[in-house]
Amino acid sequence: MSVEAPPRAAATDRPRKPAPSPVVIGGLVVAAAFTWWAGHSLGFSLRPLVENWSNGWVVIEQFLSPNWPFIWRVWDAWVETIAISIVASAVGVSLGLLFAFLASRVTNRSAWGFRATRWFLSVLRSLPDIAYVLIFVALVGVGSLAGILALILFNIGIAAKLTSETIDAVDTGPLEAADASGAGTAARARWAVMPQILPNYLSYCLYIFELNIRASVVIGIAGGGGIGSVINVQFSRFEYENVAAIVVALFVVVLLIDQLSQYLRRRFV
Amino acid sequence: MSAATNRTQPATASAVTTPRPSEPSKTKATLTWLALLVIFGGAVWLSNARWSEITGVFTDGWRYFQLMLDGVLENPFAEPWSGYWTLALEKMMESVYMAWVGTLIGAIVSIPFGFLAARNVSGRVTVQVTRGFLNLIRAVPELVFAIIIMLPIFGFGPVAGTVALGVGAVGTLGKLTAEALEGIDTGPVEAARAAGARKLAVLRWAYWSQVLPEVVAFWLYRFEINIRASAVLGIIGAGGIGQLLGQLFGRREWEQIGIALVVVIAVTLLVDALSGAIRHRIISGGAVKESTFKEDAVSAV
Amino acid sequence: MIELKDVTVRYPNGVIGLDGVDLQIPDGQFVVVVGLSGAGKSTLIRTINGLVPVTSGTLTVDDMEVSGASKRELRAIRSKIGMIFQSFNLVKRTSVMNNVIMGQLHDIPWWRSLLGLWSKEEKERGFQSLERVGIVEKAWTRASELSGGQQQRVAIARALAQDPTVMLADEPVASLDPPTAQMVMKDLQRINRDLGITTVVNLHFLDLARAFGDRVIGMRDGKVVFDGTGAEADDAVFERIYGRSLTADDTLTESA
Numbered sequence: 001m002s003v004e005a006p007p008r009a010a011a012t013d014r015p016r017k018p019a020p021s022p023v024v025i026g027g028l029v030v031a032a033a034f035t036w037w038a039g040h041s042l043g044f045s046l047r048p049l050v051e052n053w054s055n056g057w058v059v060i061e062q063f064l065s066p067n068w069p070f071i072w073r074v075w076d077a078w079v080e081t082i083a084i085s086i087v088a089s090a091v092g093v094s095l096g097l098l099f100a101f102l103a104s105r106v107t108n109r110s111a112w113g114f115r116a117t118r119w120f121l122s123v124l125r126s127l128p129d130i131a132y133v134l135i136f137v138a139l140v141g142v143g144s145l146a147g148i149l150a151l152i153l154f155n156i157g158i159a160a161k162l163t164s165e166t167i168d169a170v171d172t173g174p175l176e177a178a179d180a181s182g183a184g185t186a187a188r189a190r191w192a193v194m195p196q197i198l199p200n201y202l203s204y205c206l207y208i209f210e211l212n213i214r215a216s217v218v219i220g221i222a223g224g225g226g227i228g229s230v231i232n233v234q235f236s237r238f239e240y241e242n243v244a245a246i247v248v249a250l251f252v253v254v255l256l257i258d259q260l261s262q263y264l265r266r267r268f269v
Numbered sequence: 270m271s272a273a274t275n276r277t278q279p280a281t282a283s284a285v286t287t288p289r290p291s292e293p294s295k296t297k298a299t300l301t302w303l304a305l306l307v308i309f310g311g312a313v314w315l316s317n318a319r320w321s322e323i324t325g326v327f328t329d330g331w332r333y334f335q336l337m338l339d340g341v342l343e344n345p346f347a348e349p350w351s352g353y354w355t356l357a358l359e360k361m362m363e364s365v366y367m368a369w370v371g372t373l374i375g376a377i378v379s380i381p382f383g384f385l386a387a388r389n390v391s392g393r394v395t396v397q398v399t400r401g402f403l404n405l406i407r408a409v410p411e412l413v414f415a416i417i418i419m420l421p422i423f424g425f426g427p428v429a430g431t432v433a434l435g436v437g438a439v440g441t442l443g444k445l446t447a448e449a450l451e452g453i454d455t456g457p458v459e460a461a462r463a464a465g466a467r468k469l470a471v472l473r474w475a476y477w478s479q480v481l482p483e484v485v486a487f488w489l490y491r492f493e494i495n496i497r498a499s500a501v502l503g504i505i506g507a508g509g510i511g512q513l514l515g516q517l518f519g520r521r522e523w524e525q526i527g528i529a530l531v532v533v534i535a536v537t538l539l540v541d542a543l544s545g546a547i548r549h550r551i552i553s554g555g556a557v558k559e560s561t562f563k564e565d566a567v568s569a570v
Numbered sequence: 571m572i573e574l575k576d577v578t579v580r581y582p583n584g585v586i587g588l589d590g591v592d593l594q595i596p597d598g599q600f601v602v603v604v605g606l607s608g609a610g611k612s613t614l615i616r617t618i619n620g621l622v623p624v625t626s627g628t629l630t631v632d633d634m635e636v637s638g639a640s641k642r643e644l645r646a647i648r649s650k651i652g653m654i655f656q657s658f659n660l661v662k663r664t665s666v667m668n669n670v671i672m673g674q675l676h677d678i679p680w681w682r683s684l685l686g687l688w689s690k691e692e693k694e695r696g697f698q699s700l701e702r703v704g705i706v707e708k709a710w711t712r713a714s715e716l717s718g719g720q721q722q723r724v725a726i727a728r729a730l731a732q733d734p735t736v737m738l739a740d741e742p743v744a745s746l747d748p749p750t751a752q753m754v755m756k757d758l759q760r761i762n763r764d765l766g767i768t769t770v771v772n773l774h775f776l777d778l779a780r781a782f783g784d785r786v787i788g789m790r791d792g793k794v795v796f797d798g799t800g801a802e803a804d805d806a807v808f809e810r811i812y813g814r815s816l817t818a819d820d821t822l823t824e825s826a
Contacts, residue, residue: 027547034369035369035370035373037366038365038366038369038370039366039370041362041363041366042363042366042367042370042427042428042431042508043426043427043428044370044428044431045428046432048422048423048424048428049422049423049432052421052422052423052424053422055421055422056418056421056422058421059417059421060417060418060421063417076317079315080315080316080317082312082315083311083312083313083314083315083316083317084312084316084318086308086309086312087309087312087313087316087318090309090312122538122541123534123538126533126534126537126538126541127530127533127534127537128497128498128500128501128511128533129497129501130500130501130503130504130511130514131500131514131530131533134514134515134518135518136326137518138329138333138518138521139325139326139329139330139333140319140322140323140325140326141319141322141325143317143318143319143322144316144317144318145316145318145319145320145322145323148316148318149323149326173655173657173658173659173660174659174660174661174672176621176655176659177653177655177659177660177672177725177728178672178675179621179648180619180621180648180651180653180738181648181649181652181653181672181673181675181676181728181729181732182644182645182646182647182648182649182675182676182732183645183672183675183676184645184675184676184680184683186680186683186684187675187678187680187683187684188675190683190684190686191661191664191668191671191672191675191683192661192672195661195663195664195668196661196663198663199663214410217410217412217413218410218412218501218504221412221504221505222504222515225316225317225318235416235505240417243416243417244417247409247413247417251405251408251409254408255408286701287701287706287707288706289697289706289709290706290707290708290709290710292667292693292710293710
């Protein structure tokens, strides 16, 4: 306490309000500047929303009167979409499981090996699904094979990421016990880790199947077969009533599969 | 040397052999596997895939890979390669801008929806209606938004894609915000109410302050997803790297494709790392796991 | 025969786990190791089967050198050493039988173990191990449905299924209630007597140590400070090992 300080009985010194952290301020400034720059580069403006509403409305009206019978006319494409999703999910999650074991510190004893796997997986996940479809269309031609192969690569990335995070969090007790009895790496992963992650893994499998159904629009538009290719054709012919019917039906299919997988998930846990 | 070596013989010193319980039947498991196998086989058949074409992956794959590698390994500062790199980078940045602005639009719009969809904030009917609306948005792929509403109004180009990404983001962000609000500590809410605060003040200071870090982390995560999603939108002419990829693949310009893919991977990894680091800082200890966001379509189709 | 010659263990963070320990444990002996937590009991046990590497000195089990063994050799050595843990370390989501067979994984080809195709002999060995601890009838139940005492018995059966020459137990009864703890200790003792398996048990209850230990080893700060029979280990000895006067928590029966 300084001697010169004037005797203040009523109030003690108020601590000054701390200035906000420079990191936060800097971050916000950078974010604002980036936003301005991004909007500027895109030529972003919401004016067309008002100006072009009337000519957009013509299209929207077509969308609001879907051509329902069209859904059944493309029955084969629906079957193809489901089949593509099943094949890709099955292969993708199986390989994904293998990569998950390689990408977890818990199950991969080689520190170098697990880092390399993680790195490989993040590269795999950094490409959008559309890029894989384009690549495989170039390699094996337009059709569902390209869609299947693209989805497989895409699924490996997601399945391995989700599953390896689950593996990282397992109870390490059984692992220690397996080590203490001299079990090999594969046997240890199968019997000390797999039973622990199984319910989660099965739920990831269902989730990935759902993702694949949702992705079918993208897959088809890029040439990977299924219902998306129908959308692509109808869209380029400006048959918006047909596109609308397909989109609504797809929405219903996604909801049904969502319900089914929720029911199955409840049974696993 | 130990007495343990003779243990494999059934007669042990401890007691007479007790009856072995019979192993539970494996029929159910076998049948399940069989059913799955039949489904898989059926799907392989019904997918109409021309499986013999798969050889193309190994024959053409290697050739194309070498071409792509050639493109990447050429001196990036010499014409025409420098132009390819610049173009790819420009288009990729356009995708990043689309994702950023789109996510921001989605984030701002999702805030009121989040409050309306939180059970501990709004009434039952409001919650039901809002949740239904958010689920509807979540179920529709962004691509469909872009096709249906955006292209007729905004025309081809990145703005249409940006708005589509924004609309798509409202669904997930609204839902996650609502869930975060429902998980808050009720103590501060009671304290604010007890002090006679108005409803709006309670929402701002007791609810919003508690969820802000988590919600900002959701925004950033959605931004990461939208970068991938914006590439998808490019394929129907909504700008960004997707459009460039579509054109390059159409012309089979493998050298340029290689360059574009390297740019996509590098920029995506960089943004992911940056955004991930910020997310971990915002939420101390980085408690948010990828699986928290699982319900959000990772591809954000 | 377990033999430690001037064994020192230093952890990567600089903490000394064992400090120049010399020990000889002849075959078939039932040894109880006592000491406060952090005294090096747990390190001693984990060093014997190579879960913790030796920094200096030599350690042999049945004339096989643990210190400096290759990964493959270490796995072979471990397959002959059963281990029991305080928290049982069972895989709770799978059957008791699968847990017990985990003890034999060392000897099962990997492709058979991946598919879970156990042979009749392997299952019979599992049954025999479960018979030793008196819970054969639980063979096909899920491990999560068992009580703590039953789970620890399954863990003992898993160790027995290894057909071990040495059994290590790290605080095997610390998570159990007193009557169950007594029974689990009796199981361990009976197995030691019947099969002649050398047994090393960490305990912190001095009454259990006295009752069951043919030999009691006291540890403090990574050093052996007492080595004698159970009868010799009176309260004064324990006070010396613990470096403080005894409390009710140091005995099983009174702390309950």
